[in-house]
Ligand SMILES: Cc1ncc(C[n+]2csc(CCOP(=O)(O)OP(=O)(O)O)c2C)c(N)n1
């Protein structure tokens with residue numbers, strides 16, 4: 001895709017941290033959606049930094065939903081647009097962070113998919129509740145240090161692995177599911193566009209490093225996200241018509257240590273913990289890859 005629009009729909013001047021991964025993603029998600037779109041946006045960092053009253057960064061109709069109900073608000077908008085428009089109907093885009101999507105807003109999203117509304121839901125995944133001070137979420141990797149999962153003598157960071165959300169959404173029967181990385185914004189743009197164009201529920205989950213939450217250098221956001229992909233920690237794939245397709249095939253996985261060592265949240269890991277992390281990453285990457293050869297694996 002070389003015809004990327006020059007027009008911006010997410011304005012600069014917001015107050016995200018320097019190097020904020022989610023803010024970079026917002027720009028490309030908004031470009032993909034264009035201005036014939038209504039956005040239902042859950043509370044979280046991207047809502048807070050973009051809508052400081054009386055200003056807004058959004059050049060599209062935009063509704064602030066509660067933390068838990070972007071899925072329900074977007075469903076209502078879609079139902080209303082269906083009766084109001086017979087042609088040129090606006091897109092419905094829902095946006096939520098990982099805490100909103102994986103945990104507290106999950107029921108609203110789950111219901112919206114089951115009711116087969118026509119929308120694209122984008123989860124920007126910065127792997128914790130970053131806005132309220134870096135607490136762990138259902139998307140936080142094991143051993144990550146967060147403010148609710150410190151790394152000390154007794155507790156070694158977070159003790160759970162991420163929920164496999166794209167597969168959980170696929171099992172709901174969503175029409176299109178994709179993972180993306182802020183290190184490849186053209187791929188992100190194309191996937192969001194596709195999600196909006198395909199009739200029915202679509203879900204795109206984009207990995208977006210958070211500078212203070214992950215403890216990374218503000219200039220290394222894209223490098224860290226790139227390593228997330230190249231180590232296999234964040235596999236890139238699409239699920240369409242129930243079939244899985246890897247959109248970035250890795251001949252060889254870069255050792256995950258290279259990804260972990262750039263992030264202060266993993267600073268304390270023992271050698272055994274890095275090994276466990278590596279085998280978990282390899283297992284999931286190979287598992288997703290194995291689904292590709294199986295044809296239709298989801299409803
Ligand atoms: C019901 C409810 N509980 C808690 C909060 C406080 N709160 C606001 S944003 C937020 C964290 C959001 O996390 P996530 O969805 O991952 O987005 P991020 O801040 O990481 O971008 C929390 C806990 C709230 N607004 N509503």
Ligand code: SF4
Nearest residue numbers: 016017020045210211
């Ligand atoms: S705390 Fe993280 S997600 Fe929030 S604005 Fe800063 S870098 Fe972005």
Ligand SMILES: [Mg+2]
Nearest residue numbers: 097098128130
């Ligand atoms: Mg988050």
